[in-house]
Amino acid sequence: MEPGWLLWGAAVLLLLLHVLAELSPAVGFVLRLGWYCLLCVLGSLLAVPACLLLNGGRTVRNMRIIKNIVKAFKYFFGLKFEVKGLENFEVEGPAIVVSNHQSILDMMGLMEVLPDNCVQVGKKELLYTGIVGLIMYLGGVIFINRKSTTSAKMVMSEVAKTMVAENVKVWVYPEGTRNCTGDFLPFKKGAFHLAIQAQVPVIPVVYSSFTSFYNPKTKLFTSGKIKVEILPPIETKGLTSDDVSDLTDRCYHTMRETFFVLSGRPSPSEQWGPDQPDVWCGTALLV
Numbered sequence: 001m002e003p004g005w006l007l008w009g010a011a012v013l014l015l016l017l018h019v020l021a022e023l024s025p026a027v028g029f030v031l032r033l034g035w036y037c038l039l040c041v042l043g044s045l046l047a048v049p050a051c052l053l054l055n056g057g058r059t060v061r062n063m064r065i066i067k068n069i070v071k072a073f074k075y076f077f078g079l080k081f082e083v084k085g086l087e088n089f090e091v092e093g094p095a096i097v098v099s100n101h102q103s104i105l106d107m108m109g110l111m112e113v114l115p116d117n118c119v120q121v122g123k124k125e126l127l128y129t130g131i132v133g134l135i136m137y138l139g140g141v142i143f144i145n146r147k148s149t150t151s152a153k154m155v156m157s158e159v160a161k162t163m164v165a166e167n168v169k170v171w172v173y174p175e176g177t178r179n180c181t182g183d184f185l186p187f188k189k190g191a192f193h194l195a196i197q198a199q200v201p202v203i204p205v206v207y208s209s210f211t212s213f214y215n216p217k218t219k220l221f222t223s224g225k226i227k228v229e230i231l232p233p234i235e236t237k238g239l240t241s242d243d244v245s246d247l248t249d250r251c252y253h254t255m256r257e258t259f260f261v262l263s264g265r266p267s268p269s270e271q272w273g274p275d276q277p278d279v280w281c282g283t284a285l286l287v
């Protein structure tokens with residue numbers, strides 16, 4: 001087939017998909033999410049050889065390459081980021097970064113502000129997403145088995161040692177799972193154990209609610225603006241394992257308050273524990 005016909009075919013297909021997306025929000029949602037996944041695969045196809053050629057294998061230095069590729073994704077979805085407090089990342093040495101986790105789209109917000117020498121903690125299932133898993137591995141993502149508390153805790157304790165030795169920051173989603181309810185889930189304590197064990201500061205990062213432009217329940221995925229605020233570091237020097245709960249509570253409350261301010265919504269009555277609202281984790285694509 002001639003290249004001219006191929007181009008015409010692609011253009012007609014794109015137009016058809018665009019019309020379908022406009023006619024049905026559900027179709028639009030699936031198409032946009034599919035396009036996001038495809039972008040992740042294409043981005044990884046580009047990043048894997050670049051990482052191997054420039055840095056030779058698994059290293060946090062690859063995150064810079066990944067970051068620069070992923071930062072372009074937002075233009076395909078009409079997403080804008082408004083970032084405040086980047087200077088709070090400028091702490092000497094290692095730190096634990098904690099942030100809220102609403103969707104697989106968070107990866108764009110993560111790369112928008114990611115400081116140098118920073119790796120994320122991710123569930124081990126992500127390693128099996130083909131080339132996307134490979135790029136996460138090459139970028140230095142720390143994989144944990146959420147089905148085994150003992151093994152997850154062992155990995156985290158090891159990280160407490162290596163992050164200091166290798167001077168890296170570690171990004172943890174303390175909710176432990178995606179949560180697009182417009183509120184926070186209770187925080188798990190792993191990140192705070194890690195910060196106290198390594199005696200490094202905790203840097204909270206808050207993203208405003210996605211619910212106005214992204215809602216898997218109502219199949220909404222349009223363009224939108226995300227406000228991001230990096231809060232001042234919280235020191236942990238001198239704290240012991242007895243202080244983990246207090247540190248967790250402090251971060252939770254500060255971040256949740258900031259979340260409602262950034263989202264332009266009043267804070268609902270505080271909830272903690274089993275009375276949480278329905279949890280909706282976005283898409284079942286990534287189990």
Ligand SMILES: CCCCCCCCCCCCCC(=O)SCCNC(=O)CCNC(=O)[C@H](O)C(C)(C)COP(=O)(O)OP(=O)(O)OC[C@H]1O[C@@H](n2cnc3c(N)ncnc32)[C@H](O)[C@@H]1OP(=O)(O)O
Pocket residue numbers: 039040041043044066069070101107120121122123126132135136139141144146148149150152153156157172173174175176177188189190191193194
């Ligand atoms: C182009 C493509 C590019 C790709 C880009 C790549 C970007 C990559 C982006 C990737 C993004 C990926 C994003 C993702 O994948 S997010 C999903 C994965 N991430 C997480 O789950 C992180 C948050 N979870 C935690 O921190 C949990 O606490 C862990 C996982 C550690 C255990 O959870 P679990 O549910 O099993 O247990 P529990 O929390 O009930 O805790 C049980 C007890 O243990 C205590 N305890 C906990 N920890 C420690 C410790 N270290 N030392 C001593 N004690 C510890 C704890 O206080 C509690 O005791 P008590 O207080 O009740 O007495």
Ligand SMILES: CCCCCCCC/C=C\CCCCCCCC(=O)OC[C@@H](O)COP(=O)(O)O
Pocket residue numbers: 036037038040041101103104105106107123126128129130132176177178179281286287
């Ligand atoms: C041969 C492999 C076949 C699998 C093909 C899958 C292709 C997937 C392509 C693109 C996926 C986009 C990956 C974006 C990474 C975002 C990481 C993320 O946000 O993971 C969710 C995790 O934080 C929490 O998981 P849960 O909410 O607990 O669940």
